[in-house]
Amino acid sequence: MSSRPFDAVLCDLDNVIRFYDTAPVAELERASGLAEGTTAEAAYAPEVDLPLLLGRITTEEWVDSIASALSGRVPPARARELGKALADAPFRADDVVVDLLRRVRGHMPLVLVTNATSELERDLASMGLADLADHVVSSARVGVAKPDRAIYEIAAERAGAAAHRCLFVDDRLENVEAAVALGMTGVHYRTPADLRRALSFLPDA
Template sequence: MDTVVCDVGGVIIRFDTGVAQQIEARHDLDSGSLLAAALKSPPGRQAMAGEMTHEDWKQAMTGLVGESAIDEWLAYHGELDAEVVALLKKSRGAGARVVLLSNATARLHDDLAFHGLSDLADRVFCSAEMGLVKPNPRCFREAAQRAGFALERALYADDTASWVEAGVRLGMTGHLFSTAKALRDTLESTGLVS
């Protein structure tokens, strides 16, 4: 095992649904409508697949939830899990390759920069830039090919079970993320940190 492949949203950076609910309340939006529009709507899926620019996505979201609500959401960069970041740094410091693989719009780089994480990983793969989204097997294979690692020598940590299962089917060792402690235990058991 020589590579850690890690999701970003829900693992390294958590987006508090309570913040979305507060924005919805301030803008008289239905509960749950902001995240549904941003992530689950056709424009949200298109933006994550690279079929729509971030600017076009923002315009589409403005039409769904209003410009001030989407601007407020975009000003929120989530909450950093410092323990996960420390584990990834420790693993990288011990010689492992660290690769981030995220279903996200191009905003991913802004979120990483906001938290001072632009150099956390050897490579960062954003689905919008790849034109491929997890759990598509091609997404994992292309990340491996471009970053120069073998899938069967990689640990894949994600908070979405079906995406972990997709990686496991390709030969990766899977870790369904729940806590930094559980991730640490998996990294230790695979020799990626000591």
């Protein structure tokens, strides 16, 4: 029996490792007379967002869907401009979290489990994170998204660990609760301190 509490770490990407700068979108919304967050609200509605995350539509088609959802509030050209601005929002990786996760790989498998687009691999490479994890389970590649239990089972299988021996980290509570329901230990991520505490069992964390 292993003395360590987990045999694998499964970690979300967005709002844990990757963070978007939506200031350009907010500025465009203000110029259009829209409340800040209007574009994101339209873009992340399940009927607009889920087809993208399941790999059924392209990013350009997603932008078209956002523009359609914003129709009636702003002129068509501005609606598409808003959708494009959101799709092209710049992003960065949190260096503190990346460092913590790189330490994980010295002790056990690390798997990224993310609701993402088919452009995920390119995005990881652009941040210098193509080699961060042992495996990447992307909703757009496996055709199922969190909080569906199947994506957690795929991740645990790729990690080579039983569900009850996995630590799962995510910023969305519903995703954490789904992992816990499968027997995983869940961490509802808000700041790097949450991850640091969860990894305190590692000798170099």
